[in-house]
Amino acid sequence: MINQKTYKIRGMHCASCANIIESTLKKEEGVESIEVNVGMETAKIAFDETKTNVTKLTKKIKPLGYSFVVEKMEGMDHSEHTGMKMSKSEKIAELFDMKVKIMTALPLALISIFVMSWDIFGAVGMVPVMSIFWKEFFHHLLPILATYMLFVVGKPYLLGLYRFFRYGKANMDSLIGLGTSVAFLYSFVVGAFEESLRPFLNVDNTYFDVVIVVITFITLGKYLETRSKLKTGDAIEKLLTLQAKTALVVRDGKEVEIPLSEVVHGDIISVKPGGKIPVDGIIVSGSSYVDESMITGEPMPVQKKENDLVVGGTINTTGAFVFKATKVGEETMLAHIIKMVEEAQGSKAPIQALADKISAIFVPTVLVIAFLALFGWILFGAGILGFSKALSLGLVSFVSVLVIACPCALGLATPTAIIVGVGKGAKEGILIKDATTLQKLHTINTVVVDKTGTITKGKPEVVSIKNFSEKSDSDIISILASLESKSEHPIAHSILTYANKINLAVKPPSEFEAIKGKGVKGEVDGVEYFAGNSKMIEGLALPFDSKLIEKETLEGKTPIILTTKQKVLGVIMVADSVKQEAKESVARLHSLGLKVIMLTGDDKNTAEYIAREVGIDEFFAEVTPEGKLEKIKELRTKGSIVAMAGDGVNDAPALAVADVGIAMSTGTDVAIESAGITLLNGDIGKIAKAIKLSHLTMNGIKQNLFWAFAYNIIGIPIAAGILYPFFGIIMNPVFAGGAMALSSVSVVGNSLRLKSKKL
Numbered sequence: 001m002i003n004q005k006t007y008k009i010r011g012m013h014c015a016s017c018a019n020i021i022e023s024t025l026k027k028e029e030g031v032e033s034i035e036v037n038v039g040m041e042t043a044k045i046a047f048d049e050t051k052t053n054v055t056k057l058t059k060k061i062k063p064l065g066y067s068f069v070v071e072k073m074e075g076m077d078h079s080e081h082t083g084m085k086m087s088k089s090e091k092i093a094e095l096f097d098m099k100v101k102i103m104t105a106l107p108l109a110l111i112s113i114f115v116m117s118w119d120i121f122g123a124v125g126m127v128p129v130m131s132i133f134w135k136e137f138f139h140h141l142l143p144i145l146a147t148y149m150l151f152v153v154g155k156p157y158l159l160g161l162y163r164f165f166r167y168g169k170a171n172m173d174s175l176i177g178l179g180t181s182v183a184f185l186y187s188f189v190v191g192a193f194e195e196s197l198r199p200f201l202n203v204d205n206t207y208f209d210v211v212i213v214v215i216t217f218i219t220l221g222k223y224l225e226t227r228s229k230l231k232t233g234d235a236i237e238k239l240l241t242l243q244a245k246t247a248l249v250v251r252d253g254k255e256v257e258i259p260l261s262e263v264v265h266g267d268i269i270s271v272k273p274g275g276k277i278p279v280d281g282i283i284v285s286g287s288s289y290v291d292e293s294m295i296t297g298e299p300m301p302v303q304k305k306e307n308d309l310v311v312g313g314t315i316n317t318t319g320a321f322v323f324k325a326t327k328v329g330e331e332t333m334l335a336h337i338i339k340m341v342e343e344a345q346g347s348k349a350p351i352q353a354l355a356d357k358i359s360a361i362f363v364p365t366v367l368v369i370a371f372l373a374l375f376g377w378i379l380f381g382a383g384i385l386g387f388s389k390a391l392s393l394g395l396v397s398f399v400s401v402l403v404i405a406c407p408c409a410l411g412l413a414t415p416t417a418i419i420v421g422v423g424k425g426a427k428e429g430i431l432i433k434d435a436t437t438l439q440k441l442h443t444i445n446t447v448v449v450d451k452t453g454t455i456t457k458g459k460p461e462v463v464s465i466k467n468f469s470e471k472s473d474s475d476i477i478s479i480l481a482s483l484e485s486k487s488e489h490p491i492a493h494s495i496l497t498y499a500n501k502i503n504l505a506v507k508p509p510s511e512f513e514a515i516k517g518k519g520v521k522g523e524v525d526g527v528e529y530f531a532g533n534s535k536m537i538e539g540l541a542l543p544f545d546s547k548l549i550e551k552e553t554l555e556g557k558t559p560i561i562l563t564t565k566q567k568v569l570g571v572i573m574v575a576d577s578v579k580q581e582a583k584e585s586v587a588r589l590h591s592l593g594l595k596v597i598m599l600t601g602d603d604k605n606t607a608e609y610i611a612r613e614v615g616i617d618e619f620f621a622e623v624t625p626e627g628k629l630e631k632i633k634e635l636r637t638k639g640s641i642v643a644m645a646g647d648g649v650n651d652a653p654a655l656a657v658a659d660v661g662i663a664m665s666t667g668t669d670v671a672i673e674s675a676g677i678t679l680l681n682g683d684i685g686k687i688a689k690a691i692k693l694s695h696l697t698m699n700g701i702k703q704n705l706f707w708a709f710a711y712n713i714i715g716i717p718i719a720a721g722i723l724y725p726f727f728g729i730i731m732n733p734v735f736a737g738g739a740m741a742l743s744s745v746s747v748v749g750n751s752l753r754l755k756s757k758k759l
């Protein structure tokens with residue numbers, strides 16, 4: 001049995017960690033695939049349960065400094081709940097621990113920087129040279145401080161170095177561990193054998209101060225990075241807090257408060273003014289306005305009355321009502337959203353592939369460069385500069401290269417931006433399935449929209465009747481309503497609603513068939529009837545002059561032609577109003593440089609009217625559902641990159657063949673996993689927002705990657721001393737440490753900037 005689960009990982013901090021875990025576990029028997037996400041600190045593993053298990057796998061990575069948190073990250077049960085919280089509180093504890101270390105490290109670093117500056121400014125005559133007394137004092141003080149720094153504050157780096165020697169696997173910690181311990185050891189040896197080494201070396205030149213300052217900087221950088229990383233993931237935290245803790249259930253006529261987990265299907269739940277709606281359900285009595293902004297991003301409270309759907313996690317305003325629970329636990333909309341956001345945040349964007357490839361060889365490459373620099377200086381420098389000087393330059397370069405190299409910046413560049421981008425989307429009611437979709441969306445140049453329910457409200461109403469028969473208008477509507485009583489189409493709803501309103505009899509048809517994209521046919525009182533658009537009656541070869549209904553269709557009304565096999569009985573006109581925001585939204589898509597195409601099964605004239613009204617570039621009318629699918633395929637083969645927006649149920653096949661499928665959800669009843677993007681509350685204005693979000697996220701990623709690559713490509717050679725032969729400049733390891741600390745912090749910071757951008 002192949003088992004695929006996502007586990008939280010403890011002990012990770014950069015891209016090379018991900019590589020180490022991936023490469024170690026891939027080799028394990030039974031492991032089918034593994035994908036580690038640095039930003040989320042999770043691993044998605046598929047493994048054969050008969051061959052291995054999590055405990056076994058944990059054993060493999062434990063010596064390398066990592067472990068799996070065993071609660072699986074699925075569903076919303078309580079163990080998982082606490083699991084999530086635990087890992088967050090653990091994170092906060094870790095952060096606190098780091099803070100304490102920094103508090104002790106900072107004063108020591110300040111002392112070292114003070115001594116360094118005194119040395120430097122003294123040498124150029126800007127301040128008086130240090131007296132023998134102070135020289136001796138610091139000469140003895142700094143080794144003590146450096147020992148504390150290396151073995152207490154710098155312990156994670158020493159452990160990294162240990163793991164490198166023991167298991168041959170290096171990560172960023174190993175690099176820093178190696179750099180700082182070499183600097184420390186060298187200084188220690190020079191200090192201990194000062195007199196015997198004096199003829200060969202400049203024994204006054206030690207690097208205890210470097211050890212102190214570098215470790216402080218890097219620890220500080222890590223602290224800031226961890227703190228910001230915590231902020232990138234707060235969208236999920238926020239969603240989790242939406243969940244109510246209890247529900248007020250009506251049992252035996254009394255209201256009792258029970259824990260959320262005990263609510264079952266069919267429970268009657270009472271919601272008081274200002275109360276939180278605990279699960280999804282249907283209102284049975286009462287009415288109110290409900291604030292759904294936390295789920296849909298829509299700021300205006302929505303009116304809810306009997307038979308309306310309510311969603312768990314939303315908040316009631318001033319009214320009161322009672323509703324029946326229809327979805328509980330993992331089935332609720334909120335649970336689905338949380339799961340989807342979690343999975344999307346943990347997925348890898350294609351753009352990350354290059355960074356991943358480089359991260360995999362990054363650490364070994366840096367090690368090689370560091371040693372090349374060290375030996376290069378000694379071999380080639382000694383002849384020109386003398387051994388002592390060449391050795392010290394070699395050491396400085398060695399330490400600087402190890403310390404400045406930052407695989408973290410590379411590793412964090414993509415996932416942090418994805419996490420923030422996906423989270424920001426969720427806040428606006430834009431649910432993104434995975435990172436690949438988010439990336440693809442910014443390349444879109446054509447947006448195809450379905451008319452009904454996307455451009456229009458999808459709630460047509462009967463507006464007029466043309467009667468061509470001897471029957472009365474009511475008879476005609478009655479027949480049509482009977483036919484439509486078996487149909488699911490919005491048009492059918494409109495007819496039935498109308499028939500109900502004027503109290504007409506509706507009998508179920510004895511034979512019934514729905515013909516997709518055309519209409520319906522069936523038998524009522526022994527007579528066969530057909531109802532639908534002009535395509536529907538094409539096959540019947542009836543004399544019907546479409547001029548008769550031209551006036552109405554040109555006004556955007558949809559004709560439903562009712563016929564028998566022999567004769568057209570009448571035409572019922574329904575009209576579906578255009579969504580308020582449609583025109584503005586189309587204009588926004590245009591301003592993003594996109595072409596907007598409308599597809600509809602509706603009448604040509606009707607479609608043209610609507611297309612003109614909202615400013616659509618091109619439209620195709622009277623297309624069947626298969627025709628929609630073909631149209632998308634055709635656009636794609638012609639080179640367009642197509643996003644298709646439609647309702648997730650009827651248009652699912654067309655959504656599936658588009659580059660990005662955008663499902664417009666209108667309520668709680670949608671399978672939100674069905675499309676690449678789901679827009680809650682069916683607002684087409686969100687299409688432009690989603691595309692903008694994709695652009696912003698991709699820009700963030702590109703900036704991050706550019707910065708991370710440039711930083712390493714420029715930083716490492718300078719640290720190796722490439723500028724020295726030309727300008728006499730060598731990089732102080734202290735500077736390298738500072739740069740390294742800044743680099744990953746700035747990448748995470750840049751990703752966080754996305755949060756405040758307007759969509």
Ligand code: ADP
Pocket residue numbers: 450451452484487488489491492516517518519520531532533558559560599600601602603623624625
């Ligand atoms: P769209 O979603 O673009 O409106 P559909 O494929 O759902 O397209 O429907 C296309 C057309 O077929 C409708 O505009 C209508 O004219 C006709 N039609 C479909 N179903 C029915 C129905 N149940 N009753 C009457 N007409 C229908």
Ligand code: MG
Pocket residue numbers: 450452650
């Ligand atoms: Mg439709």
